[in-house]
Structure formats: structure tokens, C-alpha cells
Amino acid sequence: MHINPYLFILPRTPAPIVWNYKDHIQYELELDYSLRLSQLINNPDLFDSRNNIDIQLLNAGILSISKQDSIEWGWDELSKIYHIGTQNIPCEHIPHNIDEWSRQYLDHCSEVLAKPAPCAGRAIIDATSRIALPTATAPSHDKLTDALTRRKTCRSFTGRALSLDDVSTLLYLSFGYLQERDNAQDGIAEGLDARRSSPSGGGLNACECFLLAQHIDGLEPGVYAYHPAEHVLTRVNAWPQAPLGQLLGGQHFINNLPLGLFITARFDRLWWKYEHSRAYRMAFVEAGHLSQSFQLIATALGLNTWLTGAFTDDQVEALLSIEGTAEQPLFFVGCGESDGQAMCQEIQDLLRGPQT
Structure with a gap:
């Protein structure tokens, strides 16, 4: 026993x-x-x-x-409990289609709104301490400002295929090791000198990504690992038989998303340099940096984006072929052509109610 x-x-x-x-x-x-x-x-x-x-x-x-x-774990039991304890959150019923998801989502929102809401902002204790700021003015013809203001989360995609050129740009500028920084004289120790567009705790680049390619010109549908040092893809698995939304908490409005990325963390890289489990926080911070960089680059390319942390860990690990390893999925981001709607058509229909 x-x-x-x-x-x-x-x-x-x-x-x-x-x-x-x-x-x-x-x-x-x-x-x-x-x-x-x-x-x-x-x-x-x-x-x-x-x-x-x-x-x-x-x-x-x-x-x-x-x-x-x-599972192998390089930090203390507390961080292990948190990691495993937040995986595979039980769900009584994962929606099997977009209509089920829409009704569940609105029911959940109604339950939340029925409860008293917390204070929306931070209270100003001393009104005399208020310092008014001048009106924010975006620089003219500034591409970064344009990408920041146009970025939005969309839930309605056309499914139009993306070009392999755009996919290459997305991966290189968000997850790639930038050749433009190879000759920077930063006094960086050898072995920790690979640099991305986003910061990484300890220069470890502990986060990686897997490409879910559904509609990309010149690329067979499937799951691919991205290798930033060589800027290449390797095929890991076929495209999942179940709809993409079934893998992502029943969010079926995303079924025709042409491109998605699972951001994973290589915990063994963090264990190697940082023995204290506080470094566990850095994996999520890095995933957030990379997610935002990806979204801004996609926006600059004229694409709309979507992101979620809701997925079934066990199924995702199997799809990415990383079960039982020190690499774990943390987040999902995707992009494609969209009509710009924040809510899918099914949600909009429910909000409008029966038409007479």
C-alpha cells in the first residue's frame, strides 16, 4: 500500500x-x-x-x-503544489459547440454581476495630493503607438490563411533570437547571450513556443516546435482531430483560427540557475512579455489577436509531446484575419434576445 x-x-x-x-x-x-x-x-x-x-x-x-x-521538480513542495494544483481545473461540462459555450459564458457573467463588485479603482485618501497629468498625445506616424492602440482581443475570425512570410516574421520578432543583437557589447556571459525582443529572467529564455498551424499557405496543418536559434520548425504532431475549441475550454468561436501558439516554460532552465522557487514567478512574467510582443507584432502585420489561459493541461501536453517532462504549457495566443468583433456572433445574438 x-x-x-x-x-x-x-x-x-x-x-x-x-x-x-x-x-x-x-x-x-x-x-x-x-x-x-x-x-x-x-x-x-x-x-x-x-x-x-x-x-x-x-x-x-x-x-x-x-x-x-x-513528476520531477527542482524547487520546493510549495511551488509544486501550486503548479499541479492549478492544472486541469474541473469543469462539470465542457461546451461541445459555440452555442453551448455562449450560453454558459453569459450565465457565468450574470452570476458574477449578481454579486457586489469590489471597488473599481484605488481610493485617493488625500485629494490635495492629486497631480493632474497633461493630455496624452501619441507621436505622429509612430508605428509602435499605432500597434498599441489598435491591438484588441477578437473572438470572430474569418479563417483566411496566413502567408508563411508573415508566420516567419511573427515567430522571429517574438520568440526568435535576434541576429541584430549578436554583436552587442553588453558584457554577457557566454551561454546566456541569446536575446529576444522581450526580456527574460536571468537571460535564460526559459519560455518556448509550439505553433498550431491550421491555415498557413505552404505549411501542412499540424503542430510544430519552433527552434529560435536556427529559426526553423519541426513537426511534432498532426492537427488534433477534435475542434480547437474543445482543447481550449470549450471556446469554439476559435475553431477556425489559422494560427495559434502554446507558450511553454522550460522549468529545468530555471532550476539550473535559480534554486529558490521564487523563480517560478519569472516563468509567468516571461510568458506575459512574449504574449504581448506577439500581439503587437501581429497587429503591426494587420492581424487581430486572441489569447487564453483556459486549456486542458493533460491533453495539451500530449498534443505537444511533452508529457512527464520539465516543460509545461502556460498560455495560448493566436491571430488571424478578423471582422474586429470582441464577441462572437452567437454571443451577440443572445445579448440582443429573441427577434420579434
């Missing part, structure tokens, strides 16, 4: 809580259950199939007949 390795115990009065953080299940243990679990933790061979408590602990998944392998 074995103890489930994905447990932590919260000492609470009147009874401790055992939390299976991988399966998102919590149990409150009465005193006799707590005492028995302590005995079994000390010596799992004490398990007795005639003991009702032992059987209940087994049925609850606190005990396991077979040994469960825990």
Missing part, C-alpha cells in the same frame, strides 16, 4: 483537512481517521483490508494500491 504523493494536510480545528491537490478533492478527517492515517504514513504496510477506515481512505484516493510516480 502507498500514500498518495499529491496530498497536503491543513491543521484546522476541529478537524484537519486532507487535500488531494491533483484531483481537486478535500476531506475533513475526524480524530480516529487522522490517527489512523498518521499510522499508515509512518508504515503503509499496516494497511488492513478488514479495517473500515483503511478501506475508506483507499476509496477516497488518500491511499493507493500502486505507487504513483511524482
